[in-house]
Amino acid sequence: MTVAPSPVSPQAGDYDRADWASGFRNVGVELSDVAIQASHGTIPSELQGTLYRNGPGRLERGGHWVHHPFDGDGMITALRFEDGGVRLSNRFIRTEGWLAEEKAGKPLYRGVFGTQKPGGPLANAFDLRLKNIANTHVVRLGDDLLALWEASSPHALDPDSLETRGLTLLDGVLKPGEAFSAHPRFDPGHHGQERMVTFGVKTGPRSTVRLLEFAVADDPATGVKAGQLLSERSDSFKGFAFLHDFAITPNWAVFLQNAIAFNPLPFVLGQKGAAQCLASKPGGQAQFWLVPRDSGAYAGQEPRIIPAPEGFVFHHVNAWEERDELVLTSIFYADFPTIGPDMDFRAIDFNQIPEGLLERCTIDLTSGSVQSERLSERCCEFAMVNPACQGLASRYAWMAVAERETGNDPLQALKKLDLVTGEQQVWSAAPRGFVSEPVMVPRPATAGAPAPAEDDGWVLCVIWNGARCASDLVILDAASMAEVAVLELPLAIPYGLHGSFVEG
Numbered sequence: 001m002t003v004a005p006s007p008v009s010p011q012a013g014d015y016d017r018a019d020w021a022s023g024f025r026n027v028g029v030e031l032s033d034v035a036i037q038a039s040h041g042t043i044p045s046e047l048q049g050t051l052y053r054n055g056p057g058r059l060e061r062g063g064h065w066v067h068h069p070f071d072g073d074g075m076i077t078a079l080r081f082e083d084g085g086v087r088l089s090n091r092f093i094r095t096e097g098w099l100a101e102e103k104a105g106k107p108l109y110r111g112v113f114g115t116q117k118p119g120g121p122l123a124n125a126f127d128l129r130l131k132n133i134a135n136t137h138v139v140r141l142g143d144d145l146l147a148l149w150e151a152s153s154p155h156a157l158d159p160d161s162l163e164t165r166g167l168t169l170l171d172g173v174l175k176p177g178e179a180f181s182a183h184p185r186f187d188p189g190h191h192g193q194e195r196m197v198t199f200g201v202k203t204g205p206r207s208t209v210r211l212l213e214f215a216v217a218d219d220p221a222t223g224v225k226a227g228q229l230l231s232e233r234s235d236s237f238k239g240f241a242f243l244h245d246f247a248i249t250p251n252w253a254v255f256l257q258n259a260i261a262f263n264p265l266p267f268v269l270g271q272k273g274a275a276q277c278l279a280s281k282p283g284g285q286a287q288f289w290l291v292p293r294d295s296g297a298y299a300g301q302e303p304r305i306i307p308a309p310e311g312f313v314f315h316h317v318n319a320w321e322e323r324d325e326l327v328l329t330s331i332f333y334a335d336f337p338t339i340g341p342d343m344d345f346r347a348i349d350f351n352q353i354p355e356g357l358l359e360r361c362t363i364d365l366t367s368g369s370v371q372s373e374r375l376s377e378r379c380c381e382f383a384m385v386n387p388a389c390q391g392l393a394s395r396y397a398w399m400a401v402a403e404r405e406t407g408n409d410p411l412q413a414l415k416k417l418d419l420v421t422g423e424q425q426v427w428s429a430a431p432r433g434f435v436s437e438p439v440m441v442p443r444p445a446t447a448g449a450p451a452p453a454e455d456d457g458w459v460l461c462v463i464w465n466g467a468r469c470a471s472d473l474v475i476l477d478a479a480s481m482a483e484v485a486v487l488e489l490p491l492a493i494p495y496g497l498h499g500s501f502v503e504g
C-alpha cells in the first residue's frame with residue numbers, strides 16, 4: 001500500500017479486484033490490549049480516548065458465505081490512545097445468534113440482506129426470525145458501550161473489556177425487540193447539556209417514529225444521570241418508511257422518507273432477504289418529515305411534511321437552521337442499490353450500481369419549497385462534520401471517496417471538503433488500500449487558549465491494506481489531510497460500518 005499521499009491518481013478503476021475482495025473474510029482471533037507502535041510517523045500525544053469500530057467480523061460459517069457482508073456478525077475493534085501509544089482489542093458480540101451458530105458450526109438464521117439457511121427456499125420459507133447481529137454502529141451511553149443494529153434492541157458491552165453484558169432495554173425505555181436506530185446523533189449542547197438523540201421506527205402501511213433524547217453525562221445540578229431518558233415523542237406518518245439515518249438541528253429532527261415500497265412475499269416464501277424486498281416506487285414521492293424536538297422552540301407541535309427531491313438516501317451528513325431555512329447535506333443515490341438473490345457480492349460490477357453523491361437541500365420552512373444542489377461529483381460515503389458542529393452551521397466535512405473523480409468504484413481515499421468554497425484535500429490509500437469510515441476527532445481545547453479551529457484535529461481511519469492482507473490505522477491531520485502516522489495492526493478486519501471516538 002502507498003502510505004504517502006498519491007501525487008498522481010491511478011487510472012480510473014485502476015485497482016486490483018483481488019486486493020479489494022481480500023478484505024471480505026472471517027476474523028479468527030480476539031486480541032486484548034496489544035500495544036501497537038507506529039510504522040510511520042508519531043502518534044499525537046493529545047489524542048486521548050478510544051476509537052471504537054463496529055462491522056461484520058464473520059462472513060462465512062461451515063463453508064456457507066453470507067449473501068451480503070451486512071449480514072455478518074458484529075465485531076468490535078477498540079483502539080485506545082493513551083500517552084502517545086495505542087492498544088488494540090477486538091471482540092465478537094455474544095449475540096444469541098452468534099452463540100448458537102458457534103455451537104452448531106453452521107448458519108441457523110436467515111439474514112436481512114439475503115443470506116439464507118442451507119437447504120433452499122423450503123428450509124427458509126416462513127422462518128421470519130430476525131438475527132440481531134449487532135454489527136452497524138458502536139457508541140458510549142452511560143456505563144455501557146452499545147452495539148447497535150437498527151431492527152432490534154442494542155447489545156450492551158463493557159467499554160474496557162468489550163465483554164458482552166447482553167441485550168439492553170435501556171432501563172425499561174425499550175420494549176423487547178423494539179427497533180432502535182443504529183444512527184444516534186450527539187447534540188453537542190444546543191440547549192445546555194449534551195444529548196444523544198435517536199429514534200426507532202415501526203413501519204407498515206403507516207409508520208411510527210419514536211424520537212428519544214438521552215443525557216450523555218451526569219448533571220449534579222439536576223440529578224440527571226448519564227444514559228437517562230430526557231424526552232420522547234412518537235409520530236405516525238402515512239406510508240412505508242425505510243429510515244436508516246436522520247439529522248438534527250436545535251429545533252428539529254429531520255427524516256427523509258425514501259420513495260420505496262416493501263413487498264414481503266419473497267421474504268416470507270424463503271426466496272429473498274427482507275431488505276431485498278425493498279424497491280423503488282415508480283412515481284413515488286419522497287418526503288421530509290421534520291419532527292419538532294422537545295428541547296426546541298416548536299416542542300409539542302405537529303411534524304412538518306415537505307416533498308423531497310428524487311433519489312435514495314442512506315446517510316445524512318449534517319443539518320442546520322439559517323433564518324427560515326433548514327439546510328441538510330446528504331449522500332444521494334439515483335436508485336436503491338441492492339444485490340439480487342443470484343449475485344455474489346464479491347463479483348459485483350461497480351459500473352452497474354449507482355454511486356453516492358453529496359447534495360445539499362435547502363428547505364424553506366415558510367413556503368415548504370426545497371432547493372437542491374450537487375456539492376461534488378465524486379462517489380462518496382461515510383461523511384461527517386466536526387462533532388462540535390453537529391446540528392449547527394459547519395464549513396467542513398470529511399468523507400470516504402473513490403479514487404477517481406467520477407464513476408463508481410470501491411472507496412480508496414479520504415476527502416476533506418470545504419462546503420463553502422468547494423476546495424478539497426484528498427489522502428489516498430490507492431492503489432492497494434481501501435478505506436472505511438473516517439472519524440474526525442477535534443483537537444482538545446486548552447484552558448486560556450483560543451478555541452481550536454473547526455478543522456483542527458485528526459482523522460482516524462482503519463484501512464484494508466491489500467498488500468499486507470491486514471488492516472492499518474491511519475491518522476491524518478484533519479486540516480491538511482497530511483499523514484501523521486500509520487499503525488500496521490496485527491489484525492485483518494473486514495470492511496466495517498460505523499464507529500465513534502470516546503474521549504478520556
Ligand SMILES: [Fe+2]
Pocket residue numbers: 183244245314315498
Ligand atoms: Fe449507516
